[in-house]
Amino acid sequence: MNWQAVRTIFRHEMARFWRTPWESLASPVVSTVLYFVVFGAAIGGRIQDVEGVSYGAFIVPGLIMLTVLQQSLSNASFGIFFPKFAGTIYEILAAPVSFVEVVMGYVGAAALKSVIIAAVIYLTALFFVDLPIAHPLWAAAFLILTAFGFSLMGFLMGIWAKDWQQLQFVPLMVITPLVFLGGAFYSASMLPPFWEAVAHLNPVLYLVSGFRWAFFGQADVPVAASLAALAIFLGLGLAAAWAIFRTGWRLRA
C-alpha cells in the first residue's frame, strides 16, 4: 500500500476545500437558513406536528441528507474530473499508485467534506429548533456511510463525465428529484396510498427514513430496509469502482 500517496491526495483535496471556505461552508449554511425560513417559518407554521415532531425539526434530517448527497456527488466528481479536464491526471496515472489508493484519497476527502458540512447544518439548525438525537451512533453511521457511498458514486461520475454538462447532469436531474420525492420534507405516510407505494420505489427514501429514525425514533420504512438500501448503494459503487479498476475505463487508453 502506498499510504503516502493516499495521504497526499487526501490532503490535496482537503486543501481545496479550505482554500475557498466561503463556497465550501457558507453556501450550505445559507441555503439551510433559506429552507428554514421558507419551509420552517412560512409554511411550517401552518403544518401540524408530523408524527409528534415539530415540522421545523422534522425536515432537518432530510435537509442534511439532501446536502450530503449533493455535496458528496459534486465534490468527488469535481475532484477527479478537474485533473482530467486540466490534463494533470497524467501524474496520477504515471505514479506508483493503485486505483484503490486513488479512490481512497479522493473519496475519503469528499466524504469528510460532506460530514463536516452536515455537522455545520446541524449546528445551524440548533439555532432554529430543538433537535435531540435519539440514536447518535446510528445517526453518525448513516451519515458517514451515505457520504462514502455517494462520494464513491460521484467519483465514478467524474470518471464517466466527458464535459461539464455531463458532470452537472446526475446531481441536478437525478438526485435532486429523488431527494425531494424521497420524503426529505414530508413523511411518505402523508401521501395518498398510490403515491406512497411509488415513493417506496425511490432508493433515497430509505436513506432519509433511516437517518430520520436515528433522530426521532420513527421511520417510514423499517430500519433494516434502510440499512439494506445503504448496503446496496455502497455495493454498487464498489462494484463499479472494481470494474473500472480492472479495465482502466476512461482513464487509460
Add this chain to the structure above:
Amino acid sequence: MLPIIEVRDLSKTYASGVQALAGVTFGIREGEILALLGPNGAGKTTFISILCGLVTPSGGRALVGGHDIVRDYRAARALIGLVPQEIAVEPFERVMDTLRFSRGLFGRRPDDVHLERVLRSLALWDKRDARLNELSGGMKRRVLIGKALSHGPRILFLDEPTAGVDVTLRREMWAVVRELRASGVTIILTTHYLEEAEEMADRIGIIDRGRLLLLEDTPKLMREFGRKRLTVELAEPLAALPAGLAQDGLALSPDGGHVSYDYDTRADRSGIARLLAGFAAAGIAVRDLETEQSSLEEVFLRLVEEAR
C-alpha cells in the same frame, strides 16, 4: 552493461483501430541521452505513455530497471519521471506545493531540502510561492520538469521538451538536461528539432509508423548515414566540365568558379581521389577544397522515405 529499459515486441493498437506501435524491440542504456525522432503520429508519445503507465500495451513486454511495467508497475514507475508534451498544471496551486504533491504521489516522504535543490537547478526557487497561473509558459514547463524530478527518478522522459519554446529557453533546457545526465539520470526525449537530437543525444532512434527504423550512436549515425559534399574552388573559371570528368553528383556552379561533388560516406570508394586525378589530367588548377557534412535532417528524411 545491462539496459535500464528493455522493450520486446511492444505494440499498441488503440480502440479506434489505429496501430500506433507495431512491435518495437530495443534497449536503453543507463545514463545515456536517447533522442526519439519521428514525424507526427509516428508512435513516439505512445511509446513513452506505455512505459510511464498512461497507456496499456496491446502486446509485448517492457522492463524498467528489470521490473515488468504491467505486473510490477509500482517498482517500475517509481524509477521514472515524466514531463508530458502538453503543459498541464493546476492553475491555483503554488509551485512548491505542486512539487510536494508529485513527490507524495510517488510514496516518498516529504523532503523540502531535495525540492529546494530541484527548484534552484531550474531557476525557480524565487517562484516557489507563486501560483502556477502567474507563471510564463517557459516557467510552467520548468515546473513540470521539477515535478518529474521531485521523487528523484533514475529515468526521465521528456516528451518534446522544447516544442514552442524560444531559442534562449531551449538552450537553458539543454543545459538542464545535460546537468541531469551528469548526475547519472537516463534521459529519453522526443523531439521534432533534429538539431536538438544531434546536439544533445548520445544515441538517436528514428521511429516511423510505429516501427523503429534505426537506433545508432549519434556521431556514428552522422558518419555512416551522412552524405558529404566536396566543394572545389577552381583557379580559373570553366565554361563546362570536361566530358571525361562528368559523373553522378558532380556539378559546376553557374559562374564556373566552383565544382561541387556529392558523395556517400557509406560507399567503398568516395571517388574523390579519382576526381582530383581527373582534374590534374585535364590541367585544371585547384585553389581550395572544402567538405560539408549533411545535416541530420537530410538523413532523417531519407531514411523515412526509404522505409515507405
